[in-house]
Amino acid sequence: MSNHWRKTTLGAAIALSLVLAGCSSESNTDANADANGNGANKPKEEAASDVSKTGFPIVAQPLVQKMFARIAPVNGPFKDMPVFQDYEKLSNVHAEFTEVPTDGFQEKKNLLFASNELPDVLFRAGLTPLETIRYGTAGQLIPLEKLIDDYAPNFKKLMDQYPEIRSAITTPEGHIYSLPTIVTLGAARTDKKWINQAWLKKLNLKEPVTTEDLYNVLVAFRDGDPNGNGKADEIPMTARASSGPGLGLPVVNMMSGSFGLDNQLGYNINLTDGKVDIWMGSERNKELLQYLNKLYSEKLLDPEVFSHKEADYLAKQGSGNAGFFFDQTNNPFLEIADQYTGIAPLEGPHGDRIQSQGAPVPRDFGSFAITSVNKTPEAALRWVDYFYSDEGSTLLRFGREGEHYELKDGIPYYKEDFLKSGNQAKITPYAGGGAPHLISEKVASFINPPQVQEAQKKLDPYMPKIRYAAPMFDEETARRVDVLRTDIDKYYEEQSTKFIAGAIGFDEWDKFESTLAKLNIDELEQIYQTAYDAMKK
Template sequence: MRKHWGKKAMTMMIVSGLILGGCSGNGNGNGNSNSGSEKENTPSAAAGESAVKTDGFPIVDEPLKLKMFTRIAPANGPFKEMPVFQDYEKMSNIQVEFIESPTDGFPEKKNLLFASNELPDALYRSALSPLETVRYGSAGQLIPLEDLIDQYAPNLKALMEEYPEIRAGITSPEGHIYSIPGIVTLGSARTDKRWINKSWLEKLNLEVPETTDELYDVLLAFRDGDPNGNGQPDELPMTARKGLQIVNFMAGSFGLDLQLGYNININDGKVEIWSGSERHKELLMYLNKLYSEKLLDQELFSHTEAQYLAKQGTGNTGLFYDQTNNNFLPIMDQYVGIAPQAGPHDDRLQSNVAPVPRDFGAFAITSVNEHPEATMRWIDYFYGDEGSTLLRFGREGEHYEMKDGIPYYTEEFLAIEGAQGKMTPYAGGGAPHIINDKVASFINPPQVQEAYEQLEPYMPEIRYAAPMFDEATAQQVNVLRNDIDKYFEEQSTKFIVGALSFDKWDEFQATLKKMNLEELQKIYQEAYDKMAK
């Protein structure tokens, strides 16, 4: 029977993060005893530094410098040339030197920083996982932030009070917060839309596919029907971001959810890791069929993020996934958002939905930072409407204008190709700030809102975010997942591209079992049981 998830999803409860232990809340944010009542004029750790103000600008009277390690997306220019950081330096009296690392290869460089202990003052747009956050926090390389938030982050503190799932999702079992997320209260910004080339559908007299079988037929027609009319077989029927993102996008059609930040279904209170399940096999067989018949991008496992984004803007792609439409604005009328397809067992779930603290580990302060109070004040600005507007829209009059209290890019600015990515770090995702309806005019225009409405009825009613385990459990999970995830990704890729026969499926399942998949499942079950109490 087909699963309909209902309009209740508009107000779906986001159950976020698990505190698997006592929340003492008594750790100092900067690791010293300088907390308490001196809120109006609390000095930083550096001798001779001017007092850090708890509100207003500048943050400090005497200029100071910070170094921050950051990810730079393909669309971005140098951060030092972005108006947000140029203007904010003048406002705050804090100069930031960004150590930039491209998206491709960023995780490796981030890990090397911690392994070598050559740390910056902070990590910006850092995408620290819960496991990394607990590990580096417990090791003393990241400092606790809860007291700093209480004293120097009024915007973030207010959001955490309004959305309790934020605090729950980022607090370790010991009661510490070692990193803060990008926060998204706008529903349409928490999931990628499914964009299909409606011009091709119309030319080939096709309907929007409602099932995975119909999707196959549509992609076949895109490949063979010359919908672009140039007489050449050069159409790209379907593409996605690099690697196994395609598995996440299609999982819901095969009854597979992504709960607790992992390959997990929860049925009647029972946690099931589906990595070696028969439903997963069916999904991989379907993707293998698409790939082997060149209906799925042959560069899926090799193209870069920049190349993927470029494919969206060609108008020569049939189906792809993205949160918004700003990568294909010049040809936006050619595409429309559609619902997920029903799979072979009538499952129709939009599984890849993020919680309100969407971008976990977006910002963290390291133990070498001599100015943690000023650093927290610096980042907190972007969790308010004013700071988020500066970060996302730049300078009023030059880059945007206000209409009914909402910032909109000027037509002149939008006409400059690639201007947004060079102007703001939000392009490319993962920046630590607030995304709400007041600052989302560009990523949430009517076309995107309509695409979101197509997905909304099929979203899970409850979204459980990744648990935060205690240090010992986190280490255990890390050891298990390092082997399991690597093997899962390698073998799944081989199944999709046809380098591994499905005759080897039993062997695949047996190997996962030997890697203690059941033990990992037990840990997640215990986490869920405590969460569901």
């Protein structure tokens, strides 16, 4: 997602001793009580035999769950967050966090499993499918599918309602080793197509409907001085520079649906009559890149589209000097929000009009997992399951009613004074991304205000009925996919950039196709086909 809670990149290595120190703290009542009996009321760590399947508290006696968790730069300490303080009182479960900064988290996580010094729970863990399969098969993570039936009614209800959740998190052997974030709100899964309606009005232009209309509008933005300063300094169209290795070029992803190119199974894939088609070397993709090359060469597409930083991109939105761009929310341009409106996907030269960009319902894969050392996995699963309800998600995202938020027509909104304080990220772990919980229309007022809702309505008719997430592979296949995609994705993104920027001509397209073939794109396609076939059984 592309709002300002976007996750940052994982960084440098950290020493194993810190991991061990963080995960082996004593929590037993007797060990913590001093000679005067202080600390005798602290929760115990031993197994609880009375984990309730419904209602609160989850356990009759106080229970500790040691949790290894990523903490984002914007966050304050988890122990100071109202969500965990209040939920402990409700559940009788004390979450004892080992907080690991985003920079270095991946290395610490690797060392955690390598040393086999495991916590009870991994929270906001960002486990990849390969890590999940590897550590699950090794017995370090426990399978959850049977426990979900009895101890995770909220999550089970979501899986029944959205079958794509189950297919995204179930291994080929039928196990579920980790839970994702669930996003049922369409507006939280798409980047909207924002156009400068003030400029349209000044230049007496209509909202573009086709890619040809867009071209003509962008030319007018470039030449018509819509900002009225007498300078040719307008940015007709811009986009993010990169989504990260293997995630494609954002400007390609945002425009691909106009050329009939979808994004299924977490990749550049069309699904047609049960057939998987990786479209990177297709004629339609060639037409898409030719269109973007035309925009780039005529200075209609931001010349910094491949190089500017995230902060620069957001600043361009907020400046009001951009004509057309893409973002999930209106947060970056709130002060000039009336200047923009969302538009529908553009109809391409062959009549295609797909909202191809968009995350699946299961997001932030591997957000929560339970390890084999956990003596009360039922309690841990019940603990997290609350956050997959609207009530629990409200607590996690908004804090305390009256203090941090107020309800309007049943929807929580941050209080104005609290919003102005800028302390939202200090009271909730959702800020910074990756927390296991439900994002529904009932808990997303901050990222889904009316303007964003209206923009989403323009996209809804063109969204696929199901957006399939990346499939789970067995470890051997996952390793092979990783090898294939490392080479294919790097080559595709490098060459696409060159085609758009004009560094190479389209007379080299045959060479481009043949190189993709040499990189075994057909083998990769067959792997996805096999996974999709298994998914549909």
